[in-house]
Amino acid sequence: MALIVQKYGGTSVGSVERIHNVAERVKRYREQGDDVVVVVSAMSGETNRLIALANEISDDPNPREMDVLVSTGEQVTIALLCMALEKIGCKARSYTGAQVHILTDSAHSKARIMDIDHARVWADIKSGRVVVVAGFLGVDEHGDITTLGRGGSDTTAVAMAAALKADECQIFTDVDGVYTTDPRVEPKARKLDRITFEEMLEMASLGSKVLQIRSVEFAGKYNVPLRVLSSFGDSGEGTLITLEEEGVEAAKISGIAFNRDEAKLTIRGVPDQPGVAYKILGPVGEANVEVDMIVQNIAKDGTTDFTFTVNRTDYQKALNILNKEAAELGAREVVGDDRIVKISLVGVGMRSHAGIASQMFAALSKEGINILMISTSEIKISVVVDEKYLELGVRALHQAFELADDAGDAQA
Secondary structure (H helix, E strand, O other): OOEEEEEEOOOOOOOHHHHHHHHHHHHHHHHOOOEEEEEEOOOOOHHHHHHHHHHHHOOOOOHHHHHHHHHHHHHHHHHHHHHHHHHOOOOEEEEOHHHHOEEEOOOOOOOOEEEEOOHHHHHHHHOOOEEEEEOOEEEOOOOOEEEOOOOHHHHHHHHHHHHHOOOEEEEEEOOOOOEOOOOOOOOOOOEOOEEEHHHHHHHHHOOOOOOOHHHHHHHHHOOOOEEEEEOOOOOOOOEEEEOOOOOOOOOOOOEEEEEEEEEEEEEEEEEOOOOHHHHHHHHHHHOOOOEEEEEEEEOOOOEEEEEEEEEHHHHHHHHHHHHHHHHHHOOOEEEEEEEEEEEEEEOHHHHHOOOHHHHHHHHHHHOOOOOOEEEEEOOEEEEEEEHHHHHHHHHHHHHHOOOOOOOHHHOO
16 A cells, blocks of 8 residues: 555646546545545636736735735635545545645745645544645745745645655646657657656756656655656556666667747957956846856957857846946947757766767758757756757757657667
8 A cells, every 4th residue: 555645737627527537536546545645736727817816906916915816726626626535435635735734934926845744634644534735835934825836736746745755746747748858849759657857857947847847856855756647548657757767778868858938148259357257147147037058258369259048038138238238348249049949958878878969969960950059967968059940950859869659669
């Protein structure tokens, strides 16, 4: 008998019919002898509806009251799911974040979990109940409702699994696992049976939307086995995310991630002197703009060209800052490009295989794709290319590293 924490997202509980389907699935696990804790999101579209209501009232709603408002979405779901479970003869009890006592800091709309008091939840598990917990919600030391921000329900599920020392945390989504790349871009993408936390963290940070970074970080830190499954139909075993690196000798690359929301800025002809990088990037960081890739080129005339990438939503803000800095630094010009994308190879197998980068560059060159920037880490190689080459580049790399369904067994 295992203790399993299951998380169902907004799409999975998006209607009464789907809530009934979740209840039936949970009951099957109980009938197998497993103890189950369920974490749910608000029904799909509900949080957006609540936010829209707030925006009709105020252009700048109070963050504390926003958390009070949006928390109602999850409360609806936990109550309905418990009703559905009771209807089919499965004892259940719902808990908000405050009732569990998921203690967070007071950063409304992006709170972080500090502690979980699971005594009440354990008592219900031992009495044979399914415990249904509202994802995304917590409570601070003042007793105020808090929310955990984007991906908060995933984080709640992993945190509950860690606190309860669960055997597995299962994340049910609208996909049946983690794929070698986005199947909408490469139809031959293959579902992975297993991936390491390191690889999943890289893929999440590089644009993969299957899991949120915070939940993967949490699971890796507390060694909680994560499994991604589909809530629609029988998805088989899904994808297991684990610390173990079985089979990495055979698999050079686990997946290809990409991010469309990239922009590139270059400040040219900056005097090459100590502290110039800080003078350029300091004001950018102070404006809360995240910098990703950085390249610096030194010219013969004692000047430097400094290029970096930011999220496309921050492009104009960063450009305005650079134009101001250019005048102060005596730079020659500032240029930008918000029509670029980042494509990344990810795989712990890179540690034991040479020549991955050259194979990547050769595959892109063969398709006539010009590389604008390159960055590497121990298990990742990223390139920036023109956005028109995104799909071609992903498909070319997928083929070059034999990640497709029909060739995947050699890589698995």
